[in-house]
Amino acid sequence: MLPVQIKPGIYWVGAIDWNLREFHGYVTQRGSTYNAYLIMDEKITLIDTVKAPFAEEMLSRIAHVVDPAKIDYIISNHVEMDHSGSLPAMRRVCPNAKIFTSAPNGVKGLTAHFGDLGYEAVKTGDSLPLGRRTLHFVNTAMVHWPDNMVSYCPEEKIIFSNDAFGQHYASMERFADELQLEDVFFEAKKYYANIVLPYGPQVQKALAAVLPLDIEIIAPSHGLIWRSHLSDIIERYKTWSANESEEKALVIYDTMWHSTEKMAQAILEGFERKGVPAQLMSLQHHHISDIMTPLMTAKYICVGSPTLNNNMLPTVASFLTYMKGLAPKNRMGLAFGSYGWGGQSVGQVQEALTQAGFEPLDEMMRIQWIPTEAQLQEITERIAAKLP
Numbered sequence: 001m002l003p004v005q006i007k008p009g010i011y012w013v014g015a016i017d018w019n020l021r022e023f024h025g026y027v028t029q030r031g032s033t034y035n036a037y038l039i040m041d042e043k044i045t046l047i048d049t050v051k052a053p054f055a056e057e058m059l060s061r062i063a064h065v066v067d068p069a070k071i072d073y074i075i076s077n078h079v080e081m082d083h084s085g086s087l088p089a090m091r092r093v094c095p096n097a098k099i100f101t102s103a104p105n106g107v108k109g110l111t112a113h114f115g116d117l118g119y120e121a122v123k124t125g126d127s128l129p130l131g132r133r134t135l136h137f138v139n140t141a142m143v144h145w146p147d148n149m150v151s152y153c154p155e156e157k158i159i160f161s162n163d164a165f166g167q168h169y170a171s172m173e174r175f176a177d178e179l180q181l182e183d184v185f186f187e188a189k190k191y192y193a194n195i196v197l198p199y200g201p202q203v204q205k206a207l208a209a210v211l212p213l214d215i216e217i218i219a220p221s222h223g224l225i226w227r228s229h230l231s232d233i234i235e236r237y238k239t240w241s242a243n244e245s246e247e248k249a250l251v252i253y254d255t256m257w258h259s260t261e262k263m264a265q266a267i268l269e270g271f272e273r274k275g276v277p278a279q280l281m282s283l284q285h286h287h288i289s290d291i292m293t294p295l296m297t298a299k300y301i302c303v304g305s306p307t308l309n310n311n312m313l314p315t316v317a318s319f320l321t322y323m324k325g326l327a328p329k330n331r332m333g334l335a336f337g338s339y340g341w342g343g344q345s346v347g348q349v350q351e352a353l354t355q356a357g358f359e360p361l362d363e364m365m366r367i368q369w370i371p372t373e374a375q376l377q378e379i380t381e382r383i384a385a386k387l388p
């Protein structure tokens, strides 16, 4: 339970949630961390806290540096409870510490969650002198809640970016460059796809406000800290926030008796024929949050469901609802599936893709009962014919 010094006088004092596997519907195979940071200055300052059950872990790390009762300032960059959940515990330990949060939504949100712990409102342009250092606040509303803000320390060139640039990744290492970078980028992509994707314009606004700053370290509130490869993660955020997709395809489906699966394979072959990288993703084997990662950068999204009691399968409906909420843009969609008599599922999938704003790649593809070889070949040819 040791703190980690990230710069002289600045410590990571967060908590490691090794066993976290589910985060409001997002599968976190690698666990997560809740990152809180302690700045030792004339005003001893804590940036964010940790999820409530981890308050003791955070306090024990702080205690290695300073008596937690001596903390003067607490900055709450984000109301969500994985970062604010230990504010009541901190209030008990240091009753006179000032808690700074965004105006007005940070104050409103923290009050709704924890009652009036005594909050001081700050907004973009405000700065807080700590002694040798200062903190500057930038409101980043809707990246990804209305209250979000980030805190920047110009003397140290550190931005405490809260959820932005974070990843769910439990490890003893604190810096991204201490691990396999591709794994960290992958988790950052999964995080963006499942949490931040609906807020592209707000991310771009936040990037415009923050990127002119002189930054050496990005210290997010989950996962690894960026002290190198800053331009790599920033470039990814620019691409993801612009909803830029690649010539790649996903064929996502569920099936009861494998007919829709055969159609999915035939569609996959169509992409293969035109050299478009494609991935087959069965909803029986892939969690919807894992589908979102490749989906975020794939242009062609094909979704298949057989008909069950006049409806699409619940797994497909669940995926489509989740995807619609995350609102990927600039995509082409295709609905397909097998049926026995009414065959309503395919039209329902088609409607969901239209509602999601996807342009149709082709007419929906419906096959009664078991597809024949000839029908499967026709599917492959139709897909190939539609591709550039």
Ligand SMILES: Cc1cc2nc3c(=O)[nH]c(=O)nc-3n(C[C@H](O)[C@H](O)[C@H](O)COP(=O)(O)O)c2cc1C
Pocket (backbone or CB within 6 Å): 254, 255, 256, 257, 258, 259, 260, 261, 305, 306, 307, 308, 309, 310, 311, 338, 339, 340, 341, 342, 343, 344, 368, 369, 370
């Ligand atoms: C429990 C059950 C309910 C079904 N309900 C419908 C239905 O309401 N309408 C329909 O057209 N087909 C219905 N079917 C038939 C399936 O859609 C058909 O068997 C289809 O080929 C299955 O495709 P799959 O092999 O991809 O699962 C039903 C099948 C089952 C097993």
